[in-house]
Amino acid sequence: MQFDSHAHLDDKRFEPDLDEMLMELAHKKIHVLVPGVSASLIPQVLELVSPYDNLTMAIGIHPSEVDQAEQFDELAQYLSHPKIVAIGEIGLDYYWVKDNKAAQQALFRRQLRLAKEHDLPVIIHDREAHEDVFNSLRAEDSFQSGVIMHAYSGSAEMALEYVKLGAYISLAGPVTFKNARVPKEVAQAVPLDALLVETDAPYLTPHPFRGKRNDPRLLRHIIAQIADLRGVSFQAVEEATFNNALRAFKL
Template identity: 45%
Template sequence: MLFDTHVHMNARQFIEDRDEVIKRAFETGVTHMVVVGFDRETIPLAIEIAEQYETIYAAVGWHPVDAIDMTDEDLAWIEDLSAHQKVVAIGEMGLDYHWDKSPKEIQKEVFRKQIQLAKKVEMPIIIHNREATEDIIEILKEEGASEVGGIMHCYNDSVQYVQTCLDMNFYISLGGPVTFKNAPLPKEVAKEVPLDRLLVETDAPFLAPHPNRGKRNEPAYVKLVAEKIAELRELSFEELSKKTTENAFSIFKINA
């Protein structure tokens, strides 16, 4: 039993074989997944996919790279969609200082609005962070995000920030980079995060784990992520899988 807590089955890379990829994941032991929508194109498709499969759910939010494109109408739309029975989180949201499409101040404003919305509808949030850790932590604290908590998606920061995230009621989710030979930070984090606050994900079609690095990622590969974390923690794969799945049920408020 595995739960891929962050996957983009709504991405264009899966247009031709989406159902086959999902079937392959189920056959590999991935029993649940959350498809993340993050703009006008991907949000409706995330919900559509979730409606087609009993154990697939959706998250709806606005990506920081495209923050400049979000309108008040979009925010109201996300609020309306949050009431859908298959929507389990608001996001992904956050800050991305790597790309320069959306100015930082606009990213921050959109980030704050989505946190406020999540608190209003009482749903956890999914955080995207790229080169913006200090600002993200500051905003999460100022906006009282601990009231709803959430997930630090594809965590790739140092161990020093882990406790701060835990104190704010967040889970730490690890993906493909934990398997990369030249990525020490996720490995250190994998060993340090309390087992009851750890999640696994693929972020497919991106960040495929070793030995598929550089290829299209898919949810079946979350097994490779879980196997690596189990090895690093000196746990059985079964124990790691069971606990991370239970954690996902908890944060998303899903009845097992």
């Protein structure tokens, strides 16, 4: 069994063949965590994941949606739903959202506190905001309830600092890219019991399918690359990352 710890299955690009794909994922026992980006989309995602035992979800307001921070109060009403196992994806993005850093930070901190209040792990989006993300997580004592670093893009050294505090490092398609040196270093440096795998579908499509729509059925290419880099079997990485995801999301 495999566990894709981050895939946006509610994206419009999946609409043409969504039902077929969901049935295939269930048949192949590929588990998927569908993250939230906006409170307004929660009912739609709940409807998508509810019929399937292999699908779970998270809720949160993405940093690119900081202008919708007034939706924050809507999150709490959903937290008792059994399909919702994390807060995310939340964080800071200083690449795409260059303005409103203070507003991003305020929204991030509020969501970290909400997760801690409900003992839920957080799924972290960090784009060129490594220091501020790390400092916010420490300041809010978020490692106590769990941290998943989504599509991790920092250094191996920083990854190990996160692991020391109990976080999980999730690797995506870039680890398969020919010239992507840093993700490969991370894949080799991080202990296997702290690694997760994800597609971030429909984005970050792994080699050799770059340029096409990504989906969880391509997760095997990420697992295979990590296994090759670590000199272990495909099954070892597949099993470890599946069990790690169960622990990370308290399933």
